[in-house]
Amino acid sequence: MEPVAVVGVGMTAMRRERREDGYADLVYEAVRLALEDAGMTIDQVDNVVTVSNDFFDGRTISSMAVQDACGSYDKNVSTVEGDGTFGAFYGLMRILSGSFGTTLVCAHHKGSESVMPLITNAMFEPVYERFLGAEAVTSSALQARAYMDKFGVTEEECALVSVKNHGNAFRNPLAQLPLELTVEEVMSSPYVAEPLKVLDCCPISDGASAVILASAEVAEKITSKPVWVKGVAHCCDAYHLGDRDLSDARALRDAARRAYSMAGISDPRREIDLVELYDAFSYMELMWLEGLGFCGPGEGGKLTASGATAPEGEIPVNPSGGCLSGHPVLVAGLNRIIECVLQISGEAGERQVDGVRTAVAHGINGPCGQSHCVWVLGGEK
Amino acid sequence: MEDWRKGQEIVVMEGRIKVPYRWAAGEVGTRYLQALRDERKFLGTRCPGCGIVYHPPRRHCPDCGRECAEWVELGDRGTLVSYTVVHRHHPQLSPLPLPFGYGIVKLEGADTGFLHLLYEFGEGELEAGLPVEAVFAEEREGSVLDVRYFRPLREVG
Numbered sequence A: 001m002e003p004v005a006v007v008g009v010g011m012t013a014m015r016r017e018r019r020e021d022g023y024a025d026l027v028y029e030a031v032r033l034a035l036e037d038a039g040m041t042i043d044q045v046d047n048v049v050t051v052s053n054d055f056f057d058g059r060t061i062s063s064m065a066v067q068d069a070c071g072s073y074d075k076n077v078s079t080v081e082g083d084g085t086f087g088a089f090y091g092l093m094r095i096l097s098g099s100f101g102t103t104l105v106c107a108h109h110k111g112s113e114s115v116m117p118l119i120t121n122a123m124f125e126p127v128y129e130r131f132l133g134a135e136a137v138t139s140s141a142l143q144a145r146a147y148m149d150k151f152g153v154t155e156e157e158c159a160l161v162s163v164k165n166h167g168n169a170f171r172n173p174l175a176q177l178p179l180e181l182t183v184e185e186v187m188s189s190p191y192v193a194e195p196l197k198v199l200d201c202c203p204i205s206d207g208a209s210a211v212i213l214a215s216a217e218v219a220e221k222i223t224s225k226p227v228w229v230k231g232v233a234h235c236c237d238a239y240h241l242g243d244r245d246l247s248d249a250r251a252l253r254d255a256a257r258r259a260y261s262m263a264g265i266s267d268p269r270r271e272i273d274l275v276e277l278y279d280a281f282s283y284m285e286l287m288w289l290e291g292l293g294f295c296g297p298g299e300g301g302k303l304t305a306s307g308a309t310a311p312e313g314e315i316p317v318n319p320s321g322g323c324l325s326g327h328p329v330l331v332a333g334l335n336r337i338i339e340c341v342l343q344i345s346g347e348a349g350e351r352q353v354d355g356v357r358t359a360v361a362h363g364i365n366g367p368c369g370q371s372h373c374v375w376v377l378g379g380e381k
Numbered sequence B: 001m002e003d004w005r006k007g008q009e010i011v012v013m014e015g016r017i018k019v020p021y022r023w024a025a026g027e028v029g030t031r032y033l034q035a036l037r038d039e040r041k042f043l044g045t046r047c048p049g050c051g052i053v054y055h056p057p058r059r060h061c062p063d064c065g066r067e068c069a070e071w072v073e074l075g076d077r078g079t080l081v082s083y084t085v086v087h088r089h090h091p092q093l094s095p096l097p098l099p100f101g102y103g104i105v106k107l108e109g110a111d112t113g114f115l116h117l118l119y120e121f122g123e124g125e126l127e128a129g130l131p132v133e134a135v136f137a138e139e140r141e142g143s144v145l146d147v148r149y150f151r152p153l154r155e156v157g
Helices: A023-038 A062-070 A084-096 A116-121 A136-151 A155-171 A183-187 A216-222 A250-263 A282-291 A300-305 A331-345 B026-039
Strands: A004-011 A047-051 A076-080 A102-110 A191-193 A206-215 A227-236 A274-276 A358-365 A371-378 B042-046 B070-074 B077-086 B100-107 B114-118 B131-136 B147-152
Touching: A004 A023, A004 A084, A004 A216, A004 A331, A023 A062, A023 A102, A023 A206, A047 A062, A047 A084, A062 A076, A062 A102, A076 A084, A084 A102, A084 A206, A084 A227, A084 A331, A084 A358, A084 A371, A102 A331, A116 A136, A136 A155, A136 A191, A136 A282, A136 B077, A136 B100, A155 A183, A155 A282, A155 A300, A191 B077, A206 A216, A206 A331, A227 A250, A227 A331, A250 A282, A250 A358, A250 A371, A274 A331, A282 A300, A331 A358, A331 A371, B026 B042, B077 B114, B100 B147
Parallel strands: A047 A076, A047 A102, A274 A358, B114 B147
Antiparallel strands: A004 A206, A004 A227, A102 A206, A227 A371, A358 A371, B042 B070, B077 B100, B077 B131, B100 B114, B131 B147
């Protein structure tokens, strides 16, 4: 792959309701921050990829409504409906096509403006599944159960993720939900859908973010410390829940294998310094850690209990607080990429982990991590 | 802006997007739903290449792409692959009073599982591999809700 770099990043604060800002205002804020970070003006952006979902926005062709805010007016603009990691993947491909030197990718979400379960219910197939009323939480509960049954993972091991990530959020001023928790407190929070309890689930959030990608030629002119895309891949599993082995993140394993191969990584645990992954529910961090190859199947809980995934551990996972501490859908995956970029650049503030040279960002689409996108980012070309 | 903001409530426009849709079940879905409605029977389709029996039925095999023209009658009993007991749910989405369950059920004769509701189970009774049976609605109209739910199998044989 021709080298491509992230040259600018911007995130708004994630909050339960940012009533003072319309979603275009959030996009404007994120894009302005990314341009400032890159030291660029909007005139230097060759093309734009926006990330949005019409159901969440309550507006059809929602991408067209943020044109002014993201500066795509008079530019080539296209849209991805899905997680921001997939939007950034498309933005990367547009540079690799040779047609563009820079791509701005921005994502927005205002969970406060709609009713999340009614929207996530609509992701299911309307003839056989949708009228049963399942949505993101209940379908994820089915996956959690299948995964925990298969490997004997306990609710307490999942609770450790919630304790760690909510605790990490205290060092991230943009996080929505820093909480000082104990495993007992997570365990005694009420069940939503067994085995998932309130404190195993991500919050509903408002937020936006933006990244600017550039070809090597442009990146090296713009910035003295670009963060390079070393490897990237995505892979998708079946649509019907019953067709999948929900306990097996095989699409993630495949995406990780290909992204690592591109990045020349053979031993992820040794060669990767930090992970930001999509922990919409606490069990997901364990499953995705296994899928990403940081431990064997069913060993995510033990790895977490050992302290290895804490900010000071051997392989820090979600030092930002993760999606459990702020979950603007679509934006959330882009934030994983941005957190990795900040860590590699040494600009992660209080949540900075020492010596991060290579980091992995991960996003998901569809129920129960149907599709996974894995990014390997590094400080050296 | 800041001075003006003092003591002001931000205006929120409330609305509701209500658009009727008509999702065609297609030939395969129609035959399936008719069998549920008229005969209380679950039908699957078999892939001639992989031999996999799909339920819900598919016209084409997701694995190898061949046409699955052979219909297979499945049992109205099966086993639980996974399950959850739901304690909090949006009222508009709850087809049964709380707490009810969702399960992935693999019917007798099928190779794939399918999503459905669980009810009439005791506390702690649900587990992977548990035999379950379909409870059909008396009045059926050709939808997946013609099966009211699955419950643990009460009698063996």
